Amino acid sequence: MKANKNIFNFIGFDSNYDDSKLVLFGAPFDGTTSFRPGTRFAPNIIRNDSYGLETYSPYINTDLEDYKLFDYGDLDFPFGNTKRVLEMIYNLSDELYKDDKIPFMIGGEHLVSYGSIKAAYEKYHDELHIIHFDAHADLRDDYMGEKFSHATVLRRAWDLVGDNKIHQFGIRSGEKEEFIWSINHTNMTKFNLEGLNLVIEHLKDKKVYVTIDLDVLDPSIFSGTGTLEPGGISFNELIFAIEQLKKLNIIGADVVELSPHYDQSGTSTAVACKVIRELALSILN
Numbered sequence: 001m002k003a004n005k006n007i008f009n010f011i012g013f014d015s016n017y018d019d020s021k022l023v024l025f026g027a028p029f030d031g032t033t034s035f036r037p038g039t040r041f042a043p044n045i046i047r048n049d050s051y052g053l054e055t056y057s058p059y060i061n062t063d064l065e066d067y068k069l070f071d072y073g074d075l076d077f078p079f080g081n082t083k084r085v086l087e088m089i090y091n092l093s094d095e096l097y098k099d100d101k102i103p104f105m106i107g108g109e110h111l112v113s114y115g116s117i118k119a120a121y122e123k124y125h126d127e128l129h130i131i132h133f134d135a136h137a138d139l140r141d142d143y144m145g146e147k148f149s150h151a152t153v154l155r156r157a158w159d160l161v162g163d164n165k166i167h168q169f170g171i172r173s174g175e176k177e178e179f180i181w182s183i184n185h186t187n188m189t190k191f192n193l194e195g196l197n198l199v200i201e202h203l204k205d206k207k208v209y210v211t212i213d214l215d216v217l218d219p220s221i222f223s224g225t226g227t228l229e230p231g232g233i234s235f236n237e238l239i240f241a242i243e244q245l246k247k248l249n250i251i252g253a254d255v256v257e258l259s260p261h262y263d264q265s266g267t268s269t270a271v272a273c274k275v276i277r278e279l280a281l282s283i284l285n
């Protein structure tokens with residue numbers, strides 16, 4: 001596979017496809033965003049601002065340059081056609097799985113995760129667990145009549161993986177019904193990351209897909225997003241949680257919901273870039 005022509009790679013992701021285990025791609029879609037749109041602009045602004053980062057991580061004590069990493073560029077979506085967008089994400093992730101790669105997707109709104117999780121499920125079936133960091137439960141069965149929405153994405157993932165396979169952290173917003181439903185169907189930690197170490201212990205021999213909605217962070221450090229939810233975790237809490245994930249066999253991941261233009265300081269984009277670097281290194285370590 002060759003890089004798409006719109007390539008301007010994330011820092012350190014400059015190797016070729018064949019040599020690379022981890023493959024980054026952008027899914028610049030915000031078609032079901034209910035409040036403030038703009039996540040479609042995230043992948044390329046992330047790539048641009050990633051050059052403000054070092055490739056070395058003092059947290060994990062490794063360097064992006066120690067690895068072969070490939071940036072595919074962005075999928076070219078037909079905006080307004082949610083079904084087709086999800087198919088395109090599924091098709092690319094499926095191709096990556098067939099080539100024994102690890103898909104690493106940059107959103108976009110959270111619904112994009114569904115396409116990649118579906119491909120992961122079809123490869124790993126019952127072995128697959130999902131670790132989900134988010135302010136929002138995303139467990140509605142439909143949102144304004146739509147089954148496929150940023151507000152339903154983990155419920156649609158549950159349709160695939162079933163009970164007790166989705167481990168949610170930092171959740172502090174949703175309908176009462178979502179919280180009640182979660183009691184019997186997902187493993188939800190409200191407000192913080194308590195118990196992550198126990199989940200990691202429990203999932204050591206499983207295949208794990210990690211989805212990070214950056215709005216799990218407090219808006220005081222991450223205001224560049226569509227649906228702000230005060231009361232979030234700190235940057236260091238998230239980074240040290242990501243470092244813990246290196247104990248797992250992560251077979252796919254995504255980082256979603258940066259909407260860069262709402263934070264003109266660039267802080268939110270810098271946060272996203274650093275989360276992406278740390279998650280990439282955690283997956284590979």
Ligand SMILES: [Mn+2]
Pocket residue numbers: 110134135136213215216257
């Ligand atoms: Mn969210």
